[in-house]
Amino acid sequence: MALNDIKPAERNESGIALALDILKQRFGERFSAGEALRRQHSHTTTYIPSQLPDGVVFVDNAEEAQAIVEVCAQHKVPIVPFGTGTSLEGHVNAPAGGISIDFSRMNRVIQVNAEDLDCVVEPGITRKQLNDYLRDTGLFFPIDPGADASIGGMAATRASGTNAVRYGTMRENVMAMDVIMPNGRKITTAKRAKKSSAGYDLTRLMVGSEGTLGVITSLTLRLQGIPQAISSGVCPFPTLDAATHAVIMTIQMGLPVARIELVNELQMKAMVDYSKLDLPVSPCLFVEFHGTDAGVKEQAETFGEIAEELGSSGFIWSTREEERARLWQARHDAYWSCLQLRPGAKAVATDVCVPISRLADCISETEADIEEAGLIAPIVGHAGDGNFHVSVLVDDTDPKEIEALEKFVERLNIRALSMGGTCTGEHGIGQGKMKFLELELGGALDVMRSIKRALDPDNIMNPGKIVTL
Structure with missing residues (x-):
């Protein structure tokens, strides 16, 4: 199925109507069902068509987020967490409608433990806001994706960026989280200790889960000293x-x-x-x-x-x-700079990652593929990790160009997989890379589905992303 053929999932109309009425009364002006705001909260920086939520709620604290989840769980209404909307694979689309929870107001630093090199933050704080706050402590948070993304969104997509070759990705730098589970229960995934052998590693399960297993309400992060x-x-x-x-x-x-x-x-x-x-x-x-x-x-x-x-x-x-x-x-x-290479076109950014020994081969073959296909598609990459990005400039209203784009993306992903790589080094799966995840992991996808069903049997947490049920 082509990505531009994505159809809305089956909607729970009666449940959505009840939830909207309850949330409107509870949150007043911080609730909106206006089309412009709903469209903003479904916008996607790729060409995947927007799928709007039915309502947007701006939360101030974890207790409010928990109350929303409880309402949605009771009425079996989808929930889509929203940070800054910089994700690249349709992560914030709402294929079955539902409620978008906007965390931008939850942007506080809860605690800084300078001696232990860690801090606790709310999910809506952006990486730049956090580092501005930390500057006087002599510490910084090293994960540095291109956008000024929210920390919660970065954890949800297992982001990395330019510093990853030295400091790792969100996987290595998130120590613990508070998460609201699909049934409305709040859990803490770990303590602040630098290492632990205490049971299943729930922190790593939630990092990269793209909002499909729970809603993040706080994060404990590993910090670094600002270099001399x-x-x-x-x-x-x-x-x-x-x-x-x-x-x-x-x-x-x-x-x-x-x-x-x-x-x-x-x-x-x-x-x-x-x-x-x-x-x-x-x-x-x-x-x-x-x-x-x-x-x-x-x-x-x-x-x-x-x-x-x-x-x-x-x-x-x-x-x-x-x-x-x-x-x-x-x-x-x-x-933004590549957009001027073809004024009026849209830049569709996609990424793959390969073992460092295959990086030269993969990039060389990709450049040849771009030339043969007649595309305008500059390449940039976090090369120390074997991760690179291609931004394909297309007219997203032209079906032929979309078809050529999709064929190129498919060849790129198959090329990376054939070299022992992955279909995404940091952008995540969302809607856009679901079919490539199946090619990459095969039967392991069934294990992911089992986890999703066990934790979210009603499939209300960001449905239609990563795996289908």
């Missing part, structure tokens, strides 16, 4: 293959790089034009090192030797904070 020294730079290469092999050599040598981002020539052109960068238009690596002054200097020199061996024209680097910030802002603006 940071240096960032850009390293141009004559070919994308040379840049990719530089990544592989850097990782295999054990060089403790904090960030190593791959940008192909087309994406670099877009970034140079959009962010007004004085940099070469060629395949490049954006790199960053964290540590002591001496350590950072040594790491940068070693990386420079690797780059030179592979034909780089020179490592352009800086330790000045404003220059580093401008450089990484340009990287984070890659999505």
Whole structure:
């Protein structure tokens, strides 16, 4: 089934009507059934058609979220958690209608335990808000996806980003959660201890569950000390293959790089034009090192030797904070920059991840595929993890272009799977990658269905995502 053929699931009209009436009376102005707001809460940054919830509720605390879940559980009404709406695979669509719970007002830092390097936050706080709050403590939260996503949404999709090669993903950095289960019961998945062997690892079960098993109301996060020294730079290469092999050599040598981002020539052109960068238009690596002054200097020199061996024209680097910030802002603006490559088109971003040893092969074959298909599709990636993204520029009103896009995405995913990779390194499954998840995991999908049925027998938690029942 093509993604643009997704049909609304069966609706529980009577239950939805009852729940809407109860929630309207309970929340007053913080409840809305207006079409504009409902559409905003179903918007998707891909081309998957929007499927609107029947109502949106803005919650102030965990007790209110729990009350909503209890009402929806009683009347068998779907629940779709909403953070900032930056997910990429239709995660916030409501195929069976129901209630969108907006957590943007739950954006407080509950506790910072500086001595233990952890903190407790509400799910609606964004990564930038959290790091602004932490700045005076000398600590920071390292997970850094391109968007200023909510922490709850980042946990739900198991996000990662530019720092993952050194600091890991949300899987490694979420220590515990408070979660409202589908029956309305609140649980805490773990304590603040750095390690535990106490039963099933419910925290890891919830990280990446995309709202299909419960509603997150607080998170305990692992923090890091702000490094004494940071240096960032850009390293141009004559070919994308040379840049990719530089990544592989850097990782295999054990060089403790904090960030190593791959940008192909087309994406670099877009970034140079959009962010007004004085940099070469060629395949490049954006790199960053964290540590002591001496350590950072040594790491940068070693990386420079690797780059030179592979034909780089020179490592352009800086330790000045404003220059580093401008450089990484340009990287984070890659999505917006690529839109100017085809004005009026929509950028459909998709990602795969492969073992680092297969990264060069996968990217090389993907570039050839893009050229053969006649697509405009720049490539950028968190290359230190073997994860890369392709943003395909399409006219999403043209069925032929959508068909060509879907065929390309299918080839890309099958290519990654054939190399021992995964259909998504960080975007998640949502609606968009469900068929590829089945190709990737086969019978393991039945285990996921069993877990979903056991915890959510009425299928009210973000139905129609990850697995079908």
